[in-house]
Amino acid sequence: MPHAIASRCANMASLRYTWILILSVLTSVQAAFKVSTQDLKIQLNHPGSFNLSLTKPLPPINRSVTVTIDVQHPDLLSTEPSLISFNTTTDQTKWIIYVKGLSAGHSILNANVTPSNIADFSQAFVRVTIEKSDTLYHISAVVGWIYFLAWSISFYPQIYSNYKRKSVVGLNFDYLSLNFVGFLMYGLFNCGLYWIPEIELEYFNRYPKGLNPVQVNDIFFSLHAVFATVVTITQCFIYEIGNQRVSTTARIIHGIFATFIFISLILSFVKVIQWLDFLYYCSYVKLSITLIKYVPQAFYNYRRKSTVGWSIGNIFLDFTGGILSMLQMILNAYNYDDWESIFGDPTKFGLGFFSVAFDIFFIIQHYVLYRDRTDYIEVPGHCQEEPEGSCNA
Numbered sequence: 001m002p003h004a005i006a007s008r009c010a011n012m013a014s015l016r017y018t019w020i021l022i023l024s025v026l027t028s029v030q031a032a033f034k035v036s037t038q039d040l041k042i043q044l045n046h047p048g049s050f051n052l053s054l055t056k057p058l059p060p061i062n063r064s065v066t067v068t069i070d071v072q073h074p075d076l077l078s079t080e081p082s083l084i085s086f087n088t089t090t091d092q093t094k095w096i097i098y099v100k101g102l103s104a105g106h107s108i109l110n111a112n113v114t115p116s117n118i119a120d121f122s123q124a125f126v127r128v129t130i131e132k133s134d135t136l137y138h139i140s141a142v143v144g145w146i147y148f149l150a151w152s153i154s155f156y157p158q159i160y161s162n163y164k165r166k167s168v169v170g171l172n173f174d175y176l177s178l179n180f181v182g183f184l185m186y187g188l189f190n191c192g193l194y195w196i197p198e199i200e201l202e203y204f205n206r207y208p209k210g211l212n213p214v215q216v217n218d219i220f221f222s223l224h225a226v227f228a229t230v231v232t233i234t235q236c237f238i239y240e241i242g243n244q245r246v247s248t249t250a251r252i253i254h255g256i257f258a259t260f261i262f263i264s265l266i267l268s269f270v271k272v273i274q275w276l277d278f279l280y281y282c283s284y285v286k287l288s289i290t291l292i293k294y295v296p297q298a299f300y301n302y303r304r305k306s307t308v309g310w311s312i313g314n315i316f317l318d319f320t321g322g323i324l325s326m327l328q329m330i331l332n333a334y335n336y337d338d339w340e341s342i343f344g345d346p347t348k349f350g351l352g353f354f355s356v357a358f359d360i361f362f363i364i365q366h367y368v369l370y371r372d373r374t375d376y377i378e379v380p381g382h383c384q385e386e387p388e389g390s391c392n393a
Helices: 002-030 134-153 156-165 173-195 197-206 216-238 248-269 275-292 294-304 312-335 347-369
Strands: 033-035 039-043 047-054 064-071 077-080 083-087 094-101 105-114 125-131
Touching: 033 105, 039 047, 039 094, 064 077, 077 105, 094 125, 125 134, 134 216, 134 312, 156 216, 156 312, 173 197, 173 216, 173 248, 173 275, 173 294, 197 275, 248 275, 275 347, 294 347, 312 347
Parallel strands: 039 125
Antiparallel strands: 033 047, 047 094, 064 083, 064 105, 077 094, 105 125
16 A cells, blocks of 8 residues: 555656646747847947847746857957856846957857757847947948949939930940849849748748848849839830841850759749749859950940940949949958958959959040040931941931
8 A cells, every 4th residue: 555655646746747847848839038139239349238038937947047158259259147047936037148349250149048948049149240440330331322322323324325316326235135134133133032031031041140131222223223224125126226136145145044044943843942042043143144244345345446325424333333332342341350251252342343344444445445436426317327337227
């Protein structure tokens, strides 16, 4: 009899412990550690802070909990406290974490909890940016808006020139077609990653602590660029075109890009690749086009020995945008001591430099090599002539 009572008590204790574990698990599903902000900007040698809190109290089981603040780059910043210990029976659900920048750069703070099953802490992280100067930060922001505006309005000098001349002779159709496809791919990438939740979720699953790289101004610029390019293409159907057409070489290039995108689209539909990968492939097409799109126009100017019909205003605005874009990258690299963003991954800087180099070449063509060009003139009773003497009767 004593043995049976002891066994029964043991079973009841075991059952009680099981229910406690079940209650703990069910409750911890709802409880989670959160931070007041996941993006924190502080100045070098200046303090900052954020709140770490629980969304709801932990189950009232007498159990010790330890929260460790792990710093990705401890040479860049320090935290106080770096270790928090408390008991689940406490009523405290919020703690202030102080952060101090030791060196300029970027780092991530993670809150790791022991025991790990007490609550969800997957979103308890902070991306910290330590800057050398807040003034440089604001200068960089102003520079960014200026080059954004410069690039946005750079399409209109060419549109106005076409309208004023009632002709698109001098504007290379290969350049125009490549520009349209490039901006279309860029717009597709931006809109897909910003507006389609499933694709955005794929991005955050791949980069859990990353930021969506697409901002609202990226969407506006790409869609506006597509619109402006469509307006220019429409002018090609209205105004004089001479003997211009899209070359066979450009058609082959477009065919290669179209085949690549079509195959990628099929692979996305059959789930061989993710839709995020498809958008990345679209961005690769845009990068490739940026590398080659200026070549047809530069060669066309050389062959004609003239820049008539090719708006120099467009080039100056594009040059301004490119220079300021690279200046912003340099300012940010210095301010955050992040020179790897330029030299470690030189693609963006290289593309900007490549575009600026072509702009300089176009300026040399316009003002040095072909400065004695003859512009279109109105001759009563005759069609408009090009310097070579060709015109459409």
